[in-house]
Amino acid sequence: xxxxxxxxxxxxxxxxxxxxxxxxxxxxxxxxxxxxxxxxxxxxxxxxxxxxxxxxxxxxxxxxxxxxxxxxxxxxxxxxxxxxxxxxxxxxxxxxxxxxxxxxxxxxxxxxxxxxxxxxxxxxxxxxxxxxxxxxxxxxxxxxxxxxxxxxxxxxxxxxxxxxxxxxxxxxxxxxxxxxxxxxxxxxxxxxxxxxxxxxxxxxxxxxxxxxxxxxxxxxxxxxxxxxxxxxxxxxxxxxxxxxxxxxxxxxxxxxxxxxxxxxxxxxxxxxxxxxxxxxxxxxxxxxxxxxxxxxxxx
Numbered sequence: 546x547x548x549x550x551x552x553x554x555x556x557x558x559x560x561x562x563x564x565x566x567x568x569x570x571x572x573x574x575x576x577x578x579x580x581x582x583x584x585x586x587x588x589x590x591x592x593x594x595x596x597x598x599x600x601x602x603x604x605x606x607x608x609x610x611x612x613x614x615x616x617x618x619x620x621x622x623x624x625x626x627x628x629x630x631x632x633x634x635x636x637x638x639x640x641x642x643x644x645x646x647x648x649x650x651x652x653x654x655x656x657x658x659x660x661x662x663x664x665x666x667x668x669x670x671x672x673x674x675x676x677x678x679x680x681x682x683x684x685x686x687x688x689x690x691x692x693x694x695x696x697x698x699x700x701x702x703x704x705x706x707x708x709x710x711x712x713x714x715x716x717x718x719x720x721x722x723x724x725x726x727x728x729x730x731x732x733x734x735x736x737x738x739x740x741x742x743x744x745x746x747x748x749x750x751x752x753x754x755x756x757x758x759x760x761x762x763x764x765x766x767x768x769x770x771x772x773x774x775x776x777x778x779x780x781x782x783x784x785x786x787x788x789x790x791x792x793x794x795x796x797x798x799x800x801x802x803x804x805x806x807x808x809x810x811x812x813x814x815x816x817x818x819x820x821x822x823x824x825x826x827x828x829x830x831x832x833x834x835x836x837x838x839x840x841x842x843x844x
Contacts, residue, residue, distance in 0.1 A: 555623040561585055562627020569716050569723050570632055570639050570737070571654055576716045576723065578661045578785070581668075582831060589624070590717065590770065592617040593763035637741035651794040652820035656827025658792060662785045664831060669778050676779040683783020688790070702750050708732040709754025714762045716755075718781060722788070794820055 561583045565576035580586040595616055604612035613619070642650045669676065708730045716723035727733040732751075739747030769777045790796075795811040808817040 550619070555619065558585065558620060558623040559627040559630075562624040563631040564627075565624070566628035566631025567635050567639075568657075569628070570635055571650075571722070571724055575661075575718065575785075576628070577718045578658075578665075580717075582661065582664055585624070587770070588617070588620065590763060590767050592621055593717070593759055594767045596760055596763075632740060636737055640737050640741065648794045648814075648816045648820050649823055651792050653823040653827045655789070655792050655794060656824035657831055658785060658789060658827075659824075660828040660831035662782055662789075665778055665785070666782050669775050669782075672779075676775055679776050679779035680783040680786075683780035684787040685783075686780075687784040687787025689787075702746075704730075705732060705735065705747060705750045706754035706757075708736070709751035710758035710761075712751075713755035713758035717759060717763065717766065718784070794824075 561579070564583065565579045568579045569576040577586065580589050600612060600616055603615050639650070666672075708727055711730065712723035712726045714723075715726045724733060727736055736747065736751055738744075739751070795806045795808050795815060808815040808820070
């Protein structure tokens with residue numbers, strides 16, 4: 546793949562990385578979902594799985610050029626550049642929006658997630674009864690997580706390292722938001738503040754944990770997608786369905802559970818006309834990306 550790519554192809558990868566980074570900043574939206582829809586998910590998983598100590602032998606015995614090619618470093622560098630640029634530029638803005646316009650923000654993200662469920666559901670193809678059982682299992686698992694109390698915030702370096710490791714595992718899975726895991730662990734505010742305040746210590750510790758989690762989990766995920774692709778995707782669809790209540794726009798703030806309400810029962814201003822428009826925008830955005838990815842000459 547790398548030998549046939551042109552500079553414009555790497556620009557597309559940077560843009561896809563920016564979309565993944567924007568998704569990863571938000572609780573409830575998965576960067577893995579964006580990677581899946583944009584057509585780079587399989588390559589991403591395989592590239593991360595390549596990052597093993599044996600690559601150092603390639604570097605020693607065959608040189609930098611062979612090492613660069615074996616690790617698919619051009620793809621990874623372009624993607625990570627986009628992710629980092631997006632997170633650094635959007636963290637402060639999204640933090641402000643979540644504080645001042647939560648209903649509108651969550652409406653857009655709800656539309657993204659809903660359409661993503663449909664996209665991955667269709668990608669499975671023919672659904673058998675056993676696959677619906679796997680979907681049900683994923684829904685129950687994610688739904689149970691939604692109703693756990695959010696963890697108390699902790700800023701200890703070890704806790705932030707573990708938070709980064711768990712969040713990175715979620716980020717690579719379509720349908721599971723890394724930011725959502727940080728919310729449950731109580732680390733989301735600490736990490737988001739650290740990013741937009743350029744706190745090198747917090748960003749470095751969380752980043753190290755994320756790298757550790759990715760390298761530890763990628764081989765298992767690659768094996769699951771190779772041997773049990775349909776079952777794995779069915780569970781992922783279930784995860785996404787189970788996560789929907791967490792990002793429903795009209796809900797009470799609660800330390801106990803997700804108290805979902807209809808817009809007309811919401812005790813404050815529901816903003817439902819604009820919220821509905823943004824929800825539809827999120828749906829059409831995902832459907833548009835899906836259509837783009839299906840074109841034979843899509844980057």
